Amino acid sequence: MISIPSQKTPPPAEANTSQVDKDAFAWRHHHIGRLLFEVQRDFQFRSLAQLKSLGYTDISRASISVIASTSLGGTRLTDIAKNLDISKQAASQMVKDLVDKGYLSRTPDPSDGRASLVTFTDKGQQFLTHAKLGVDEIEARYATWLGESTFASLREVLLDLLEHTQANP
Amino acid sequence: MISIPSQKTPPPAEANTSQVDKDAFAWRHHHIGRLLFEVQRDFQFRSLAQLKSLGYTDISRASISVIASTSLGGTRLTDIAKNLDISKQAASQMVKDLVDKGYLSRTPDPSDGRASLVTFTDKGQQFLTHAKLGVDEIEARYATWLGESTFASLREVLLDLLEHTQANP
């Protein structure tokens, strides 16, 4: 959620309070979490828009997150749930939705009678291919804006940071 | 949503398909949007945990986003909605919730009879102060992991990128 501070709507009324905002509470607009959020949001927005333009009007953010945590070899519902940090019931619903829409399917897990594997249908795999087109385009645009090397190092830094965050939960 | 690829649960079954996953679809795990999302998510998680430990158990992600788009000088509901890119009705509900919880209040806008300004209560301002503590701690931790200068340049790069994204919607 936390989103782009509206440059369009300048702080209203009292110039005094507005001053306080700029000083003591300026951190609210510049802290790393917010910056990350805003850029990520821009990415998501552009990606979703591209998918829509390719005809994927039935794919939501939540759908994408489920698809993102499904591997081609098949993934158990429980693992999707753990991965997204949601309940198995929630994962079950979302998967059901994507199965109904034709992107995913479920097959019994041969190695465990209780479990079933969530896999991609042909339509689902085609979606992945289309999604990559959009992602590539956005990355190219970012790289143009930042310069190739800065963009590359941004990726490295994030990767590095992620390793630390995963090691220190 | 889109979350950390589960290192705990290695790709199951067919080594073949898993190979495909690693090659043709490796981008799913490394593209910039995903990296941004995961780091941002870590930040959010840590921040929320700290707020909980300080006793803020009634603050959700959505609450934070509303608080983040409210300025000390007062913000109109419409501006909050625009800012978060949600409907006025949705914003209204969330603000009502935070007013009920004592963090925000609404006062009539002296300059416009239709509008009212959403402002912080004392409790709300205290919350901001507490939130800053947590943010500072997380940033310090990230800086330790990355090195001060890399962390500083990460912030610069994100800021730079944001300027471009905002200029090219």
Place this chain on the structure above:
DNA sequence: AGAAGATAGTAAATCATCTTGACTATATTT
């Protein structure tokens, strides 16, 4: 001044996503 249209907000119904609690069926451990 007065009508037309824009803007701020509310009301009610509904949808999408996610949660908790209770349960079944299969696996694993002892």
Place this chain on the structure above:
DNA sequence: AAATATAGTCAAGATGATTTACTATCTTCT
């Protein structure tokens, strides 16, 4: 074999958001 753990479902409900429709106020343009 009994006890326990794991994979998943069912059902009810909370939260966050949307759409459609509406009122009240403000702005603009004759």
